[in-house]
Amino acid sequence: LASRAFHPDDSIIDVSGVKVGGDNLALIAGPCSVESVDQVLEIAKAAKASGANMLRGGAFKPRTSPYSFQGLGLEGLDILCEAKAATGLPIVTELMSAEYLDVFNEKVDLIQIGARNMQNFDLLKQLGQVDRPILLKRGLNATYEEWLMSAEYIMASGNENVILCERGVRTFESYTRNTLDLQSIPVIQKLSHLPIIIDPSHAGGKWWLVEPMAKAAVAAGANGLMIEVHNNPEMALCDGSQSLKPAKYDALLKQVAEIAKVV
Numbered sequence: 001l002a003s004r005a006f007h008p009d010d011s012i013i014d015v016s017g018v019k020v021g022g023d024n025l026a027l028i029a030g031p032c033s034v035e036s037v038d039q040v041l042e043i044a045k046a047a048k049a050s051g052a053n054m055l056r057g058g059a060f061k062p063r064t065s066p067y068s069f070q071g072l073g074l075e076g077l078d079i080l081c082e083a084k085a086a087t088g089l090p091i092v093t094e095l096m097s098a099e100y101l102d103v104f105n106e107k108v109d110l111i112q113i114g115a116r117n118m119q120n121f122d123l124l125k126q127l128g129q130v131d132r133p134i135l136l137k138r139g140l141n142a143t144y145e146e147w148l149m150s151a152e153y154i155m156a157s158g159n160e161n162v163i164l165c166e167r168g169v170r171t172f173e174s175y176t177r178n179t180l181d182l183q184s185i186p187v188i189q190k191l192s193h194l195p196i197i198i199d200p201s202h203a204g205g206k207w208w209l210v211e212p213m214a215k216a217a218v219a220a221g222a223n224g225l226m227i228e229v230h231n232n233p234e235m236a237l238c239d240g241s242q243s244l245k246p247a248k249y250d251a252l253l254k255q256v257a258e259i260a261k262v263v
């Protein structure tokens with residue numbers, strides 16, 4: 001179902017009115033984690049003014065350490081809904097457990113499956129029961145084949161609205177958080193009709209790597225960008241070091257718009 005061989009045209013996925021795929025650019029911005037109403041509203045308004053067309057924010061966080069901030073949970077989801085009501089931006093947030101499938105189906109415009117759950121096959125199968133499109137992040141050490149098979153699980157279970165997201169893979173290099181695989185863009189577009197977007201924030205782990213990698217991704221034909229933006233990165237409860245301040249995000253999107261004109 002995910003293969004280009006049986007579906008030559010690019011799939012266009014509708015995320016509550018925002019089209020993803022083909023010539024459309026998904027511009028998803030927001031904090032790593034939802035921290036407060038004021039935080040999310042401030043970031044959402046700024047991101048929208050810069051041209052973002054979706055708002056991200058983690059309410060349930062897959063943290064390496066059990067002692068790190070785990071997210072606000074359902075309260076965080078309600079904060080995202082408030083920001084959506086204020087800005088009109090569809091919301092993107094990560095689902096970690098099928099326990100919350102119904103509430104996500106009701107409230108979340110684009111359900112994110114994180115890198116760590118890319119091969120949680122039981123969870124993937126359950127996504128066939130939701131009407132919402134799915135953002136499937138690439139696993140930390142997943143091959144293209146494995147990643148596309150995970151998309152296949154979701155599609156075979158009854159939900160064909162899948163968007164893929166490359167977020168860097170684990171290599172021998174430790175200076176950067178992960179290594180961004182830009183080759184995934186043309187490879188996935190050759191093998192599959194599904195849209196592929198790039199998350200340069202989790203790939204590099206450093207805010208100053210986001211701009212060059214985001215520009216390279218759009219130049220290489222990516223169908224969108226998911227970027228962490230925080231109004232006060234030094235105080236962020238998660239991933240501050242890779243988050244752009246709103247002004248930097250604004251400057252980046254102006255450059256991205258220029259690049260998008262020529263690709």
Ligand code: PEP
Nearest residue numbers: 058114115116137167202
């Ligand atoms: C995220 O986008 O907040 C996230 C946790 O990403 P990943 O699953 O790619 O690590």
Ligand code: MN
Nearest residue numbers: 032228238239
């Ligand atoms: Mn993050």
